[in-house]
Amino acid sequence: MPYLLWQYLEESARQHPERPAVAWRDRTLTYRELSDESDQLSGLLRERGIGLDSRVGLFFPKSHRSVVSMLGIGKAGAAYVPVDPSAPVRRAAFILDDCAVRALVTTSDKLAQLAEHGLPPSIEVVILADERDTPIVPGVSARVHRWSELASIATRGPAPQQPIELDPAYLLYTSGSTGNPKGVILTHRNALTFVDWGADAFAVQAEDRLSNHAPMHFDLSVFDIYVALKRGACVDIVPDQLAPFPVELARWIEDRRITVWYSVPSALIRLLLHGRMERFAYASLRTVLFAGEPFPVKHLREVMRFMPHSEFFNLYGPTETNVCTFTGVPRPIPEHVTDLSIGKACANTEVFSVRDDGSLAGVGEEGELYVRGPTVTPGYWRLPEKSRDRLVPSPVRRAFDETVYRTGDIVRLEADGTYAFLGRRDHMVKSRGYRIELGEIETALYQHEKVREAVVIAVPDDEIGSRLKAVIVPRDESDAPTEAELSTFCGGRLPRYMVPEAFVLRADLPHTSTGKTDRMALARDFIAPSEETVAT
Amino acid sequence: MSFGPALVRYISDNLLGDRAAAPIDATTPLIDSGVIDSMGLLQIVTFIEERTGVRIPDDAVIPDNFQTVESMERMVEQLRS
Numbered sequence: 001m002p003y004l005l006w007q008y009l010e011e012s013a014r015q016h017p018e019r020p021a022v023a024w025r026d027r028t029l030t031y032r033e034l035s036d037e038s039d040q041l042s043g044l045l046r047e048r049g050i051g052l053d054s055r056v057g058l059f060f061p062k063s064h065r066s067v068v069s070m071l072g073i074g075k076a077g078a079a080y081v082p083v084d085p086s087a088p089v090r091r092a093a094f095i096l097d098d099c100a101v102r103a104l105v106t107t108s109d110k111l112a113q114l115a116e117h118g119l120p121p122s123i124e125v126v127i128l129a130d131e132r133d134t135p136i137v138p139g140v141s142a143r144v145h146r147w148s149e150l151a152s153i154a155t156r157g158p159a160p161q162q163p164i165e166l167d168p169a170y171l172l173y174t175s176g177s178t179g180n181p182k183g184v185i186l187t188h189r190n191a192l193t194f195v196d197w198g199a200d201a202f203a204v205q206a207e208d209r210l211s212n213h214a215p216m217h218f219d220l221s222v223f224d225i226y227v228a229l230k231r232g233a234c235v236d237i238v239p240d241q242l243a244p245f246p247v248e249l250a251r252w253i254e255d256r257r258i259t260v261w262y263s264v265p266s267a268l269i270r271l272l273l274h275g276r277m278e279r280f281a282y283a284s285l286r287t288v289l290f291a292g293e294p295f296p297v298k299h300l301r302e303v304m305r306f307m308p309h310s311e312f313f314n315l316y317g318p319t320e321t322n323v324c325t326f327t328g329v330p331r332p333i334p335e336h337v338t339d340l341s342i343g344k345a346c347a348n349t350e351v352f353s354v355r356d357d358g359s360l361a362g363v364g365e366e367g368e369l370y371v372r373g374p375t376v377t378p379g380y381w382r383l384p385e386k387s388r389d390r391l392v393p394s395p396v397r398r399a400f401d402e403t404v405y406r407t408g409d410i411v412r413l414e415a416d417g418t419y420a421f422l423g424r425r426d427h428m429v430k431s432r433g434y435r436i437e438l439g440e441i442e443t444a445l446y447q448h449e450k451v452r453e454a455v456v457i458a459v460p461d462d463e464i465g466s467r468l469k470a471v472i473v474p475r476d477e478s479d480a481p482t483e484a485e486l487s488t489f490c491g492g493r494l495p496r497y498m499v500p501e502a503f504v505l506r507a508d509l510p511h512t513s514t515g516k517t518d519r520m521a522l523a524r525d526f527i528a529p530s531e532e533t534v535a536t
Numbered sequence: 537m538s539f540g541p542a543l544v545r546y547i548s549d550n551l552l553g554d555r556a557a558a559p560i561d562a563t564t565p566l567i568d569s570g571v572i573d574s575m576g577l578l579q580i581v582t583f584i585e586e587r588t589g590v591r592i593p594d595d596a597v598i599p600d601n602f603q604t605v606e607s608m609e610r611m612v613e614q615l616r617s
Binding site: 061085086088089090240241242243244245246247248267270274275276432484487488491492493496497 | 550568573574576595602
């Protein structure tokens with residue numbers, strides 16, 4: 001039985017080496033080829049002394065080589081750290097430095113950007129994943145290898161010294177409320193438990209073709225890649241150049257005969273609103289999974305109408321726990337349903353909700369959702385206080401010496417045992433499925449020399465979850481920053497999905513009776529009368 | 537009047553992130569360089585529609601028409617005619 005992620009690949013490669021494993025544009029790697037290439041990458045890393053207790057960064061636009069890299073790094077015994085390739089270089093450098101990666105798989109243009117900013121000193125080895133060999137950037141202190149060199153590596157295959165299932169398989173960085181992203185550690189056991197559940201729950205078979213729409217630094221991609229590898233199926237990576245174009249994406253799903261689709265709801269809503277979905281029958285598409293944010297029911301009904309052959313499932317779970325609850329979506333969705341349930345716990349996972357007084361919430365009561373089980377992260381990378389804040393002794397099962405994850409999500413337990421998602425305890429919001437801590441954006445804005453005060457408001461939106469608006473009090477009203485200036489400033493520090501859409505200047509901020517900034521009053525300035533709630 | 541120069545400025549101000557220092561012009565490839573992602577595309581479509589009054593149909597939102605600012609200008613000319 002596999003207890004490390006890369007072992008899924010080796011089992012499937014033994015059973016059917018010539019089946020397609022990964023497709024990207026016009027390239028397809030068979031299981032044998034994927035196994036061989038990842039063996040070569042593993043060999044190179046091993047020759048450079050990179051293995052157990054090391055981390056290796058991935059910082060390049062996704063392709064079949066992303067999957068080769070994840071598996072090669074795993075075979076070397078190391079953990080991988082995927083970084084958003086569209087992130088500003090200073091944010092990428094922060095992440096790579098924070099977890100002290102010893103090697104980096106990237107492209108020559110990304111390496112040039114990093115080198116200009118200052119390559120994190122922990123990086124000893126760089127492997128260029130460019131499609132074609134390019135001149136090596138001069139002045140880089142690390143040893144740089146081209147992808148074509150992998151074929152001549154003498155040492156090949158998995159390292160003799162392998163981690164155990166409790167060791168990190170990968171780290172995923174998410175928005176942090178204190179101004180910097182934080183690394184969530186996911187062990188092999190965390191991921192395998194989730195992947196085993198997913199492969200069974202959706203009956204994935206070798207004949208399936210799973211899409212990979214989510215970026216590699218987003219936990220949805222873990223399902224796409226490893227469920228496919230576990231079952232000997234093919235994962236087809238949506239090219240970054242095609243993903244923004246809804247009409248092309250709709251055609252791609254049809255042409256590539258995708259059988260299992262998994263994305264955030266906003267990707268499906270864009271298809272619905274702009275993809276001319278009526279043109280195709282999607283006859284191959286048997287399962288549609290979505291996660292990351294609530295799916296407005298009015299849009300979901302329409303998407304289901306255009307995909308009549310598919311079963312739909314709503315998956316829920318923060319990065320820290322993998323998917324922990326799910327539910328099938330009834331077809332048709334009954335008229336009275338206005339919000340989708342997040343369902344019940346997945347196999348081998350326990351969820352429960354706790355009232356403010358620390359007691360277990362009953363049917364009809366609101367409480368904070370807690371998660372317990374082998375999919376739960378052991379903690380955040382080098383943030384012991386943050387880990388202690390979220391991973392806590394169970395408030396309801398004190399007999400066990402174990403921790404459970406406190407999600408910060410407010411839910412209500414329904415009579416049928418499912419949970420309804422009601423909102424957040426804190427200032428975390430979702431936009432396009434991404435978790436965003438408003439405090440991280442505010443921290444970035446406070447670094448602008450012309451900003452005295454900054455508050456970011458999330459306005460609910462049916463298409464993308466939340467739209468971000470910033471309210472700024474300038475230091476000097478006669479020399480206030482322009483909207484373009486603030487947008488460019490944020491764009492240099494934050495991923496694009498965290499850059500506010502609008503910046504509104506005010507002479508001062510409203511305050512509540514306790515002296516706090518009155519976010520609700522600010523939100524009312526942005527919100528249409530029909531919208532009821534705002535995350536602040 | 538062409539909306540090209542204004543769009544180049546808009547992209548420089550809003551979509552280049554920390555690449556803002558590297559100047560772009562009407563012939564700079566925008567898709568392969570990652571400037572146009574889902575969010576960027578939506579912003580550009582809205583900008584062009586507001587600036588020109590021309591509605592861009594969904595079928596025209598394809599990579600060929602959005603490779604460069606120049607190709608977007610050609611698309612709008614065709615839509616106008």
